Amino acid sequence: MTLEGHAGSVAIDGCNLHYRVRGRGEAVLMIQGVGAHGIAWRPQIDELAQDFSCASFDNRGIGASVPAGTAIRVGRMADDALAVMDALAWREAHVVGHSLGGLVAQELALRARSRVRSLALLCTFARGRSAGTSLRMMLLGLRSRVGTVRMRRRAFLEMIFAPSALAGVDREALAARLAPLFGHDLAGQPPIAWQQLAALRAHDTTPRLRELAGLPTLVLSARHDPIAPPALGRALAEGIPGARHVELADASHGAPIQCAGELNALLRAHWMGAGRSG
Numbered sequence: 568m569t570l571e572g573h574a575g576s577v578a579i580d581g582c583n584l585h586y587r588v589r590g591r592g593e594a595v596l597m598i599q600g601v602g603a604h605g606i607a608w609r610p611q612i613d614e615l616a617q618d619f620s621c622a623s624f625d626n627r628g629i630g631a632s633v634p635a636g637t638a639i640r641v642g643r644m645a646d647d648a649l650a651v652m653d654a655l656a657w658r659e660a661h662v663v664g665h666s667l668g669g670l671v672a673q674e675l676a677l678r679a680r681s682r683v684r685s686l687a688l689l690c691t692f693a694r695g696r697s698a699g700t701s702l703r704m705m706l707l708g709l710r711s712r713v714g715t716v717r718m719r720r721r722a723f724l725e726m727i728f729a730p731s732a733l734a735g736v737d738r739e740a741l742a743a744r745l746a747p748l749f750g751h752d753l754a755g756q757p758p759i760a761w762q763q764l765a766a767l768r769a770h771d772t773t774p775r776l777r778e779l780a781g782l783p784t785l786v787l788s789a790r791h792d793p794i795a796p797p798a799l800g801r802a803l804a805e806g807i808p809g810a811r812h813v814e815l816a817d818a819s820h821g822a823p824i825q826c827a828g829e830l831n832a833l834l835r836a837h838w839m840g841a842g843r844s845g
Contacts, residue, residue, distance in 0.1 A: 598644075
């Protein structure tokens with residue numbers, strides 16, 4: 568079944584997960600990363616809902632999916648994603664995950680392979696503790712948490728956008744435009760983000776990736792990403808037999824926003840290819 572402009576919630580393990588779905592066509596489930604509401608997929612959904620039924624949801628403990636109800640774990644989040652699919656009566660879907668959402672997408676596919684038509688793993692990794700370990704990221708992380716509101720917003724923008732995308736840009740105006748997409752001021756993170764980060768660091772799918780052999784998988788990295796450097800994306804793709812790795816040359820961790828057109832074209836081609844092979 569396809570739905571247009573539908574929103575709802577599903578109760579699971581002490582949380583009412585809020586979801587929304589728009590479009591018509593094959594089912595696509597989009598899973599967000601740390602600190603972002605499901606609406607952050609809008610640059611994808613606005614375009615791709617023309618041909619696909621695109622669902623996004625607020626992870627437990629964030630946005631409309633509060634309270635969290637239980638401790639945050641990647642496995643728990645994978646079960647949440649499956650619960651959203653069940654609420655939509657989707658037997659299977661193309662699954663897309665960004666950053667922490669990419670780890671959740673991997674875990675979902677490992678737990679319920681038959682429910683996943685394809686995987687798209689964006690700016691992510693297989694081993695959470697490997698993410699964001701560079702000196703540059705440590706400095707950006709510190710700058711995003713201390714100093715004035717203006718300074719913290721600037722550091723966050725430098726984490727998610729390539730230098731060329733910020734050259735000559737009014738960063739305060741950009742931060743104001745992006746705040747509704749993330750669901751909060753870029754100068755701070757919701758409290759649940761720290762639990763999400765702990766869950767990310769504790770999870771590692773590396774030993775099980777070969778179980779995903781044959782599942783159409785796109786792994787996308789961004790050259791300037793300090794959180795999920797391309798080396799981590801390449802390692803992830805190499806661990807899944809048959810996976811394709813693509814690196815965007817002039818992008819960073821916010822590639823789904825900064826490079827929406829290019830990414831959307833890659834996703835559309837990936838899903839159509841998986842449909843032909845399925």
